[in-house]
Amino acid sequence: MMKIHTMQLKDLEEIKNILQTDFNDFWNFEIFKEELANNNSIYLILRYNNEIVCFGGIKIILDESNIMNIVTKKNKRNQGFAKIILNELIKISKEKKCTSITLEVRENNQPAIHLYETFGFKQVGKRKNYYKNGDPALLMTLTF
Numbered sequence: 689m690m691k692i693h694t695m696q697l698k699d700l701e702e703i704k705n706i707l708q709t710d711f712n713d714f715w716n717f718e719i720f721k722e723e724l725a726n727n728n729s730i731y732l733i734l735r736y737n738n739e740i741v742c743f744g745g746i747k748i749i750l751d752e753s754n755i756m757n758i759v760t761k762k763n764k765r766n767q768g769f770a771k772i773i774l775n776e777l778i779k780i781s782k783e784k785k786c787t788s789i790t791l792e793v794r795e796n797n798q799p800a801i802h803l804y805e806t807f808g809f810k811q812v813g814k815r816k817n818y819y820k821n822g823d824p825a826l827l828m829t830l831t832f
Contacts (some may be wrong), residue, residue, distance in 0.1 A: 692776055695731035695743060697724060703740050711759045723747075723756065731756075732776055734769050742769035746777050746789070753781035755791035758800075770803060778807065778830070787832055792818060792825035804828050 703710075704717040715723075723729045723745060731745035744758035755777060760769050781789045792815060793800050809828040818825035 689737060690772075691735045692732055692772070693735075695724060695733045695745070697721070699733045699740060699743075700724065703743075706761075710761050710763070715757070729756070730777075730780055732773055734773055736764070736769065741767075742773050744770070744773040744777055746781060748781070748784055748786060751785065751787045753777075753784065753786040753789040755789060766799070770800075774803065774807060782832055788829055789832075790827065790829045792827055794819060795824045795826050801826065801828075804830075 700717065700720050707715070707717060707720075720731075724731060726747070728749060729745055729747045731743060733740055734742040740761070741764040742758070742760040745756045746753045747756055748754075755774075758770050758773050758777070760767075778789060789809075790812075791804065791809070793804065795814070807830060809830045811826050812829045813827035815825045815827060817823075
């Protein structure tokens, strides 16, 4: 059974010990705690068979939504969970009267780029040395 809900601190507590191992080189617990406390941020959790398998979040600034992250547990990838979260984040952005939604994606992350393109996102720029390891990011936008 699948369930989506707004991320709470208890969800973060549940996954804090596996953030780095099961969800990649990712934000740490403290950064996430700060994000959850931010009134402009909205994070969703997707549970499948009562296990957190995917989560994602946006930050709304004026009339623009920025996808902060969408991450699927390593052993649950390529099963459509990120697509479900992305669809929900787009819906929320529209409900909040945003006119566009932007994101950065690792330039070599073809599965993610393909996912965003299927939703209509267009590449509008590139950020050099964006990630910790020096990888560049593509800047993509979807206008409503």
